[in-house]
Amino acid sequence: MQQPQTSSSRWGPNLLAILLGLAGLAAAGGGLWLALLGGSWYYLPAGLAMLGTAWLLWHRRPSALPLHALLVLATLAWALWEAGLDWWPLAARGGAIFILGALLLIPPVTRALAVPEGARQPSPARGGGLALSAALALALLAGGAALFNDPHRIEGRLREARLPLPPAPRAIPDGEWHAYGRTGLGQRYSPLDQITPRNVGSLEVAWHYRTGDTPGQPGDPEETTFQVTPLKIGDRLHLCTPHQNVIALEADTGREVWRYQPRVRDGLALQHLTCRGLSYHDPAAYPPAATPPAPEAVRPAAENSAATSISLPDAAEGARRVESCARKLFMPTADGRLIALDPETGGVCTSFGESGQINLWANMPHPKPGGYYSTSPVVVTRHLVIIGGTVLDNVSTREPSGVIRAFDVNTGGLVWNWDPGDPEQTEPLPPGRTYTPNSPNSWSISSVDEALGLVYVPMGNQPPDQWGASRDEDAARYSSSVVALELATGRVRWVFQTVHHDLWDYDVPAQPSLLDLAIGGSRVPALVQPTKQG
CATH class of the missing domain: 2.140.10.10 (Quinoprotein alcohol dehydrogenase-like superfamily)
Structure with missing residues (x-):
């Protein structure tokens, strides 16, 4: 027996379909322009996929879920290829797709797709929901790994042999600090050498x-x-x-x-x-000799x-x-x-x-x-x-x-x-x-x-x-x-x-x-x- 649709089951999916359609139009239009300018080709097909998901959702087709699952996986692969496990670039590329996917799994949407109007048997929405859930879980796992990863850290040591500092434009005694960075060069370097890593712990308040x-x-x-x-x-x-x-x-x-x-x-x-x-x-x-x-x-x-x-x-x-x-x-x-x-x-x-x-x-x-x-x-x-x-x-x-x-x-x-x-x-x-x-x-x-x-x-x-x-x-x-x-x-x-x-x-x-x-x-x-x- 078919369950009567409530107001939320009618308008919730429709509003989400409109949101997906607008996002798809923006991504496809901007993606086409970007591609013509020589940029990434990702946004054009991604926008078309969102438009497809929006159309399927509006017509209560359960295939909206596996289509968006494919988009999540494709976006994740593209983002990892471009940015690696770097949180902010990764989130910028896939965050919106992930949020839209999570919205597709809320009960008003899944209920609307579970038994299409006029159908007498269960629809394949359950399987599509599992596929989308798995894709989102994989994206969440990659995002969590990126959140605790620092790809910009470089392990290494500076060479002890360094070039001598260039001469300051004006004479400054070793124990003085005449500008915000000691000199106008902004090096923040003091030539004083009495305080060392070995004795700094022995300093007392004067x-x-x-x-x-x-x-x-x-x-x-x-x-x-x-x-x-x-x-x-x-x-x-x-x-x-x-x-x-x-x-x-x-x-x-x-x-x-x-x-x-x-x-x-x-x-x-x-x-x-x-x-x-x-x-x-x-x-x-x-010095007088350097007077311009x-x-x-x-x-x-x-x-x-x-x-x-x-x-x-x-x-x-x-x-x-x-x-x-x-x-x-x-x-x-x-x-x-x-x-x-x-x-x-x-x-x-x-x-x-x-x-x-x-x-x-x-x-x-x-x-x-x-x-x-x-x-x-x-x-x-x-x-x-x-x-x-x-x-x-x-x-x-x-x-x-x-x-x-x-x-x-x-x-x-x-x-x-x-x-x-x-x-x-x-x-x-x-x-x-x-x-x-x-x-x-x-x-x-x-x-x-x-x-x-x-x-x-x-x-x-x-x-x-x-x-x-x-x-x-x-x-x-x-x-x-x-x-x-x-x-x-x-x-x-x-x-x-x-x-x-x-x-x-x-x-x-x-x-x-x-x-x-x-x-x-x-x-x-x-x-x-x-x-x-x-």
Whole structure:
């Protein structure tokens, strides 16, 4: 006796058939286009198989189950051939097929296929269900093996005989740390050798220091973090806190020597609040024989405020003023400024920029307090201070520009600007014009090789991360890339993209490390770049 069909047994299979049909159309159509472009042929037959399964399911044919079982097995074989036991590539290729197969085994579907309308004997759906279950179990087994497998791990040992490090562009005593990566090369290598794997366990705490700067203050975003890498200059440590307090400590005792606390504009709509470090400039550290000609500032620092509608506090308010600083510390602030300080006294270097600071909102489109700021230390060369910044992410497509700017390290005048949305125009913009809105930005730390005359900029994705429909050719080219810019002009020397058409927030998140490799008996300059992809 035939069982009456319930509402779920009628509509459940129909909805799943529609879903399979839409997925099949998308896979077959996109697969045909991909095949014509010279890509994989898998998606076209896979899409046709899903369309076949959808038709069979709509007409309550039990053969829908073994057909999808064949698709699962074919997909598994293709995915293993292309990706091996690598979880994420494997899941990306077969995850949707697996989920659709699991939906085909839910009771409303199997009941609808078990006794087709008008039939008087059991249908072969039971056998098809077993075949699909077995195929899914095999795919699940492969996925489980991939989840606990690391195909990217390489077992091996580094050769003890290494090339000597290339000379630093400026003299740095062994016991000092003058930049985020110790030097602009980003190598993070200290030549000190007193601490070894054998005696490191015997170290004892010499002193500790509390900054007094804690998260949870009014207006703090949820991501308020302490990420600073202190600088060791002479007998002092210099560090900054999340709220941009700059502190100098005696390295031997931890005693506070001075503290600079800027007044930061209120009402900032921040997503992150941190200060990853300071940047240091000492002109006396550069050897005279290696002096390249200084590029000329095209736009005086006094014109910065005229190029923006956002007014910012005075950097020297309530602080010591130093008219002329032989050496400088540079710190970006959360409200969009770059401030220069005297490392000896903590005073503001008023001859730099406009009374000691640069207003980074100059020529910025869509100005909104907190919508643009730099969380990372700037790049400092003999003649330039180079800065990028972050913008509010995943909020809109009307954000400030991701422009990279180079200022004269002594005067603060703008020397060049590289806008990823207008990469050929590096001459400083006059007041009244703005950079390209929403262009890819660089929120991480850049590296510099002054001997080669290049700065290496790790680029983020164009916001919003998961929306790629509005990206033009330039945004598509420079998103999630490492870009080499000429120090003299700001022009692009080369670009290497780590992810094409990035929709997954794969910003290049770390400072590049510049080193020399021994290849074929020659010393070859190389760049090593960590990414979010491991």
